[in-house]
Amino acid sequence: xxxxxxxxxxxxxxxxxxxxxxxxxxxxxxxxxxxxxxxxxxxxxxxxxxxxxxxxxxxxxxxxxxxxxxxxxxxxxxxxxxxxxxxxxxxxxxxxxxxxxxxxxxxxxxxxxxxxxxxxxxxxxxxxxxxxxxxxxxxxxxxxxxxxxxxxxxxxxxxxxxxxxxxxxxxxxxxxxxxxxxxxxxxxxxxxxxxxxxxxxxxxxxxxxxxxxxxxxxxxxxxxxxxxxxxxxxxxxxxxxxxxxxxxxxxxxxxxxxxxxxxxxxxxxxxxxxxxxxxxxxxxxxxx
Amino acid sequence: xxxxxxxxxxxxxxxxxxxxxxxxxxxxxxxxxxxxxxxxxxxxxxxxxxxxxxxxxxxxxxxxxxxxxxxxxxxxxxxxxxxxxxxxxxxxxxxxxxxxxxxxxxxxxxxxxxxxxxxxxxxxxxxxxxxxxxxxxxxxxxxxxxxxxxxxxxxxxxxxxxxxxxxxxxxxxxxxxxxxxxxxxxxxxxxxxxxxxxxxxxxxxxxxxxxxxxxxxxxxxxxxxxxxxxxxxxxxxxxxxxxxxxxxxxxxxxxxxxxxxxxxxxxxxxxx
Numbered sequence: 001x002x003x004x005x006x007x008x009x010x011x012x013x014x015x016x017x018x019x020x021x022x023x024x025x026x027x028x029x030x031x032x033x034x035x036x037x038x039x040x041x042x043x044x045x046x047x048x049x050x051x052x053x054x055x056x057x058x059x060x061x062x063x064x065x066x067x068x069x070x071x072x073x074x075x076x077x078x079x080x081x082x083x084x085x086x087x088x089x090x091x092x093x094x095x096x097x098x099x100x101x102x103x104x105x106x107x108x109x110x111x112x113x114x115x116x117x118x119x120x121x122x123x124x125x126x127x128x129x130x131x132x133x134x135x136x137x138x139x140x141x142x143x144x145x146x147x148x149x150x151x152x153x154x155x156x157x158x159x160x161x162x163x164x165x166x167x168x169x170x171x172x173x174x175x176x177x178x179x180x181x182x183x184x185x186x187x188x189x190x191x192x193x194x195x196x197x198x199x200x201x202x203x204x205x206x207x208x209x210x211x212x213x214x215x216x217x218x219x220x221x222x223x224x225x226x227x228x229x230x231x232x233x234x235x236x237x238x239x240x241x242x243x244x245x246x247x248x249x250x251x252x253x254x255x256x257x258x259x260x261x262x263x264x265x266x267x268x269x270x271x272x273x274x275x276x277x278x279x280x281x282x283x284x285x286x287x288x
Numbered sequence: 289x290x291x292x293x294x295x296x297x298x299x300x301x302x303x304x305x306x307x308x309x310x311x312x313x314x315x316x317x318x319x320x321x322x323x324x325x326x327x328x329x330x331x332x333x334x335x336x337x338x339x340x341x342x343x344x345x346x347x348x349x350x351x352x353x354x355x356x357x358x359x360x361x362x363x364x365x366x367x368x369x370x371x372x373x374x375x376x377x378x379x380x381x382x383x384x385x386x387x388x389x390x391x392x393x394x395x396x397x398x399x400x401x402x403x404x405x406x407x408x409x410x411x412x413x414x415x416x417x418x419x420x421x422x423x424x425x426x427x428x429x430x431x432x433x434x435x436x437x438x439x440x441x442x443x444x445x446x447x448x449x450x451x452x453x454x455x456x457x458x459x460x461x462x463x464x465x466x467x468x469x470x471x472x473x474x475x476x477x478x479x480x481x482x483x484x485x486x487x488x489x490x491x492x493x494x495x496x497x498x499x500x501x502x503x504x505x506x507x508x509x510x511x512x513x514x515x516x517x518x519x520x521x522x523x524x525x526x527x528x529x530x531x532x533x534x535x536x537x538x539x540x541x542x543x544x545x546x547x548x549x550x551x552x553x554x555x556x557x558x559x560x
Contacts, residue, residue, distance in 0.1 A: 107551070111547055114546060119539060221410065246412070
């Protein structure tokens with residue numbers, strides 16, 4: 001009786017999520033996979049099974065360019081976030097002597113996540129613009145005579161904005177990974193005569209690799225699918241994949257091509273996630 | 289980090305390194321917080337253009353907000369959507385976390401992967417895949433379809449938070465309840481639920497904020513009604529105005545309140 005009851009509760013606990021996943025994830029994903037093989041036929045599109053949309057994506061220079069640009073921006077954002085987040089997290093965990101200050105600074109980095117993502121992108125538009133805060137500030141202190149347009153509507157602006165938005169996702173996992181490293185390991189390294197740099201390269205860095213992998217995965221994937229920053233600060237040549245998808249479902253009305261692009265995005269994200277999963281697992285078993 | 293005190297040169301370089309680190313941390317904080325101050329400062333500036341130096345103090349932009357009917361409707365819509373999405377995602381996410389925690393079933397890894405996928409999967413994919421489905425079955429787009437989309441996109445957030453808490457609970461508690469003859473439901477309500485309550489509240493608050501702020505899914509799934517971020521987004525198409533800074537400042541203040549509430553509620557758990 002109690003065994004049956006236990007099973008029943010298991011079914012109930014599992015049933016709702018399974019139903020939800022089937023209805024709102026598997027079914028919709030199945031539909032975009034199907035759509036990605038259809039053909040655009042004015043004024044809408046018709047069922048078919050052909051790879052034309054994918055061929056277009058990987059041969060038409062227009063789409064290849066956007067794909068490469070999106071990859072480049074996402075990599076740059078991950079690298080920039082890593083370069084900022086790692087020293088910060090390192091300092092917090094190993095160098096900051098006041099526990100209170102550590103908590104405050106950690107919270108200060110995470111807190112912006114609670115502030116609207118759109119606003120955090122918007123504010124960079126107002127800062128970097130030709131008529132913007134940075135230009136007028138530089139002019140008022142006499143550093144430049146004419147407002148410069150080099151700050152906004154380019155890839156630099158996109159990388160700055162996306163790094164600003166997604167950096168908490170890099171700090172959190174690195175901080176967690178560094179915190180888990182037992183102090184006696186670095187002490188042992190020092191006792192064995194290793195300098196701080198050698199002990200960092202041979203002990204701390206490898207042990208924090210899973211955190212880096214997790215952070216890089218998040219920042220990369222989030223930038224890869226972003227369409228707000230390109231819209232606000234990217235300029236005419238700043239379209240990323242997500243903008244092109246949005247166009248296909250809007251003005252261009254080519255749902256099959258848009259679906260194929262979404263599938264490409266899905267595959268890229270899944271690949272990155274499983275790669276980093278593998279790395280994290282390797283870190284977990286190869287580590288302590 | 290214990291440093292051997294017998295190395296005098298190490299002390300000098302350590303001092304240098306500390307200064308370098310401090311400067312770096314200060315610069316990072318400036319990078320993170322100057323933009324937020326810029327956002328706030330220009331909401332009180334009495335000029336239409338957002339240029340330095342500030343020209344004078346005004347509350348006009350806030351007054352304008354209060355009489356902007358579209359904006360107020362958008363705020364109402366956002367509250368409706370965020371509330372609905374939070375409730376739904378908790379109703380699905382908490383059982384999912386429980387299932388991951390204690391039920392063993394075939395395909396568990398796939399299940400876990402799928403449910404966590406929307407954390408890394410760009411919202412646009414969730415948005416258009418659900419758009420395709422709703423169009424295919426002829427379901428009209430509305431704020432309710434947005435709620436379904438948000439609940440799906442936020443599932444991973446709820447599951448990670450609640451699951452992490454469940455993992456930290458001692459197994460013996462529930463086993464004891466079970467040995468004493470408590471039904472699974474009783475042991476859930478009396479034992480598990482009180483222990484994961486703060487995690488559920490935390491996950492709920494985070495879901496609410498994320499849903500309130502969501503654009504990619506909303507962009508594809510909304511009908512004629514706008515949520516607040518969609519309203520701001522469409523205003524931005526026409527250009528930048530200090531009115532947006534005023535909305536932004538209010539959002540920053542509300543976020544601050546929520547952060548404080550969430551810190552206080554997590555502190556509660558530590559005391560137990």
